[in-house]
Amino acid sequence: MTPITSAVRLTPVVQIASRAPQVASTSSPQALTVRPSTVVSLGQQPTSVEPRTYTAKGTLQAVQGQYVWEQNGLDKLSMYMHSAVQSTSPAARFQGLGAALLEQLAANGGQRISQSGLAVNDGTATEPLLLGMQQARLREHATNSVTFQLTSASGATLSLGLYSSEAGLAVDADVQGGTLTREELKGLAALADSFQSAINGLTREPPQLQLGALVKLDPGLFTGLQMNARLDTASGTQQTFDLHLDEHTRSLKLQGPSGEVKMNLDTQGGTLLGSQAQRQAAVANYLTQFDAAQQRGQGDEQLMALFKDAFSQLNRVDDVSPRPSGHDTAQNKVSRTLLSGLADFDASITQTVQKINPMRPEEADHFDYKVSQSTSRKGNAANLTVQQDQQASLKAAWHKGLNPLVDLMLTRDSKSQNYRYHEVEDASRSTTRLAFANNTLVEASASQEASQQERVRTYQEGVVQTDVTHRTSADQSRDLLNMLEALLDQDRAARRTGAASTLENQLQGLRHLWLLQSAPGQIAP
Known part of the structure; x- marks a missing residue:
């Protein structure tokens, strides 16, 4: 009889602490790879072991070891996203992200912003057309999302969104129908902390309402506001939030x-x-x-x-x-x-x-x-x-x-x-x-x-x-x-x-x- 032997092999992967992950964009399809820090193997030498994760519904999540980024950049917003994309909870993924997006939009004069970190498998092709379709689906079918609209006194409409799911993390912001004035841009930047506070409150367990300055808009700068959120809770169910304010009416639904x-x-x-x-x-x-x-x-x-x-x-x-x-x-x-x-x-x-x-x-x-x-x-x-x-x-x-x-x-x-x-x-x-x-x-x-x-x-x-x-x-x-x-x-x-x-x-x-x-x-x- 051939004797049966077994062995336990621990294979550490060297990691450098406090180092931002590498960035790859669709124009340069290199990707950030996330590997397990320790591999446990019984009976034979491992050739390739990928981390397997269970979702909140108890199903086995597909391996997602890499992130492909829509835009190259080391701005504050992108750095937030590089860190947040590796978190799993809505609270962690959106922490600081809303304020960073609003501040960057105000700082660049209202010019369009679009960034995403798309999770891809090792064998997934990285053709720009395919990635563009996947980035669009990431936004359209996000499990967790926060959208925000402001109507300015000058007639322009600002729209921004935060989107998160197992497929990755995305944000976008744009101004349409006009150009924000200098005073409106300053007013927009002043709302960043209140917008982030509202997000933080909604992602708490249990949720809280922290609307702050969002409900005290300067009518000389902004005449309307719309905020919507769809977020997972700890129980696996979802909560929705809708807020609307204009010159005459206001409504809220949670x-x-x-x-x-x-x-x-x-x-x-x-x-x-x-x-x-x-x-x-x-x-x-x-x-x-x-x-x-x-x-x-x-x-x-x-x-x-x-x-x-x-x-x-x-x-x-x-x-x-x-x-x-x-x-x-x-x-x-x-x-x-x-x-x-x-x-x-x-x-x-x-x-x-x-x-x-x-x-x-x-x-x-x-x-x-x-x-x-x-x-x-x-x-x-x-x-x-x-x-x-x-x-x-x-x-x-x-x-x-x-x-x-x-x-x-x-x-x-x-x-x-x-x-x-x-x-x-x-x-x-x-x-x-x-x-x-x-x-x-x-x-x-x-x-x-x-x-x-x-x-x-x-x-x-x-x-x-x-x-x-x-x-x-x-x-x-x-x-x-x-x-x-x-x-x-x-x-x-x-x-x-x-x-x-x-x-x-x-x-x-x-x-x-x-x-x-x-x-x-x-x-x-």
């Missing part, structure tokens, strides 16, 4: 494995916007309502945090939004005193439905919250009627184990069926109304209403023990005309003596009488 956040805002040309203090008070009131809804409906804290960040940051746009002519006349100020001072909006947060009880699949865990504000103005300046409606609704359901020390694990075994199933359905609304006749304030009123309902079914070993529904509601209507006239008279008297206006401070302590309140107990008698 969708991921845990659910969806949607928001649309309209300032009606700026006619609704109040003072910064007024708007901050309204935002704070809404954030309190959002927290209350999340706690009551057992909503996902992270998804609600994204919802709150989106609401706060999109309303910051109005810190720099232009106001229409005549916006600050005395009568216009009075017509906004009982309003929120915010742009009209509709917003929603919807969690992914989960069916965790195989014995009762109809008992789905979910969280659906909607909130909106709409404002109507009728008549002319002398005979004006303004009405603002705010409303919110919550529908939620969840399972909770009877023993807080034991995790709830529901199966088809009746002995696991020990839990409470909660269902919540809430609604709230507020309406404020002001009216003028012949330039005189003749009406100032407010109404608030809120209702809450919770049904709780208790199961022990799969048998219903109790089924209880709790309901509560409250409503209140107020005539605020005398109160408002008294405050306005005091303010006018103070200003005649040269004293500072105290109207905003006095209104601040009264806004709970007309702003949205989601709980019946918050509606004062």
